[in-house]
Amino acid sequence: MGYFRKVLIANRGEIARRIIRTCKKLGIDTVAVYSEADAESPHVSEATEAVCIGPAQAKKSYLNIEKVIQVAKEINADAIHPGYGFLSENPVFVERCEEEDIVFIGPSAETIRLMGSKLAARKQMNKAGVKVVPGSDESIDSLEEAIRLANQLGYPLMLKASAGGGGIGMQLVHNEDELTKAFDATKQKASSFFNDGTVFLEKFISKPRHIEVQIAADNYGNILHLFERECSIQRRNQKVIEESPSPFLDDDLRKELLEAAVRGVKQINYTNVGTMEFIFDENKNFYFLEMNTRLQVEHPVTEEITGIDLVEWQLKIAAKESLTLTQEEIKKTGFAIECRLYAEDPITFFPSPGVITNMVLPENEGRFDFGFENGSTVTPFYDPMLGKIIVHGLSRDHAISKMQNVLEQMDIQGVKTNLPLLQKIMENKQFIAGSYTTEFLSENKGQLLER
Structure with missing residues (x-):
């Protein structure tokens, strides 16, 4: 049983090997992409085909959307599995796959974009009757607004980047002084890492x-x-x-x-x-x-x-x-x-x-x-x-x-x-x-x- 003829794996390391294992079981050919630093990595030799996509830096290889798409077209892959990390939750990458008639093995770009915003996700869960941590349901644009809301919610609070992930763009604040010091820095970090400076507040759950x-x-x-x-x-x-x-x-x-x-x-x-x-x-x-x-x-x-x-x-x-x-x-x-x-x-x-x-x-x-x-x-x-x-x-x-x-x-x-x-x-x-x-x-x- 084979669902696709050839799958390109836009990842490396253990998850690339894991995907190859299942594809082999199903009789699906696999294409490993790799950076120059990963030329000798096991996933490269275990795939049916392997193509170097750039130098060691991830942004020039594993995060290079156009290069991954180019390789997928050149080797006639009919699907791309993103694994986790890298491009796996990048809606722009999903849209590029759709434009080139390549199946992205994952959800739609719209869904990824929706759930990639913590604020948007909170709103959807509220609609579904799923409890969210008490906090702000809209973007907080000024320190004054943050202080006013913090006084309503009560400290301690988590100041969070809406587009954040992996623990980046999160700051625990215990009082107004800490919130004042953290607000601009957290917004700047969010803009730097995620190209989105949207932040919001949530109650801090102790020892969860x-x-x-x-x-x-x-x-x-x-x-x-x-x-x-x-x-x-x-x-x-x-x-x-x-x-x-x-x-x-x-x-x-x-x-x-x-x-x-x-x-x-x-x-x-x-x-x-x-x-x-x-x-x-x-x-x-x-x-x-x-x-x-x-x-x-x-x-x-x-x-x-x-x-x-x-x-x-x-x-x-x-x-x-x-x-x-x-x-x-x-x-x-x-x-x-x-x-x-x-x-x-x-x-x-x-x-x-x-x-x-x-x-x-x-x-x-x-x-x-x-x-x-x-x-x-x-x-x-x-x-x-x-x-x-x-x-x-x-x-x-x-x-x-x-x-x-x-x-x-x-x-x-x-x-x-x-x-x-x-x-x-x-x-x-x-x-x-x-x-x-x-x-x-x-x-x-x-x-x-x-x-």
């Missing part, structure tokens, strides 16, 4: 849980959820460990969350695979945070508990096929945990580029979605994630035990990694009890971040 819902929707109105993922182990607003099911939810709260996610997706007429992200306060109230209109880094957690290949579903939906499963037919089995392994100092989190001189992965005991192999060079040009370690267990305790064993057997030489940090988290009593929040790393840094 970050839980997201995986959804899939076809072109015929069928919307399915594939349960939730707990993503509260974070550093600098970047996820480090994910698991499913969440140890925080009971059956009733899970049902309420999943129904809210489906309602929100229906409101925006979404198609393809996507993720609705929520935060929970200490009283188990949950609020819509944002939607990621692409495949998530942590999608293997969902695949492990459902047995569903999400990349295959993306291809299927993009090829205008309908989802054949009903919600009742999607079952979750056991527990899955994913750890992200980074080439970075485990204490300072500074990137650690270099050559991997030895890599030992106990592959019979877990799933390893890695972008690198023994002898690979980790360059300083891109995100330092080496790959993801995923295990599945019959119970949460079983999954934790399996992850502990896998991490203990792993050995990476030549670059520093956060492997010691991952090992300490897996042995932490608070994590084992499932009673953690997004503040976990900062609260436990004395124990976790010691040399």
Whole structure:
């Protein structure tokens, strides 16, 4: 079964290899694009074809829309899979694909643009009856307006860029002085990073849980959820460990969350695979945070508990096929945990580029979605994630035990990694009890971040 003849993968590293794996299974030819820095990367040799698209700098290669489109036309690709990051949530890129009659494997440009604006997304969720964090529903254009609204909402507050992402353009403010100092700087940062200086205010949720819902929707109105993922182990607003099911939810709260996610997706007429992200306060109230209109880094957690290949579903939906499963037919089995392994100092989190001189992965005991192999060079040009370690267990305790064993057997030489940090988290009593929040790393840094 093949949904397309040839798919160009506009990405690199582990996600490019992941997409290639499913395409091979389906008999679809793949085209890897790569920068000069990635010429020896595994994804290049694993694809059916490979084309260099420019120098190491991402803006001259992986972010070069016209170059990617040019290559797709030259090699006669009938679809482009963007992976995550880079051009995956760029509506201009989607529009260029449409203009050239190339299928973009993802949602429409209109939907990406809508959900890329946090303010627009808040309005849509309000219409759908999905709770959002109390805050402003319009752009705040002046400091005076910000101060007036802040006094109404009450401190502490988050000052956020509407177009922001990855923790950029977010500033916690505890009082009027801090808001005054942060306002212009946050607007300028938003303009610089996202070419959009729109900012707004939200109530700050102290010690939240970050839980997201995986959804899939076809072109015929069928919307399915594939349960939730707990993503509260974070550093600098970047996820480090994910698991499913969440140890925080009971059956009733899970049902309420999943129904809210489906309602929100229906409101925006979404198609393809996507993720609705929520935060929970200490009283188990949950609020819509944002939607990621692409495949998530942590999608293997969902695949492990459902047995569903999400990349295959993306291809299927993009090829205008309908989802054949009903919600009742999607079952979750056991527990899955994913750890992200980074080439970075485990204490300072500074990137650690270099050559991997030895890599030992106990592959019979877990799933390893890695972008690198023994002898690979980790360059300083891109995100330092080496790959993801995923295990599945019959119970949460079983999954934790399996992850502990896998991490203990792993050995990476030549670059520093956060492997010691991952090992300490897996042995932490608070994590084992499932009673953690997004503040976990900062609260436990004395124990976790010691040399």
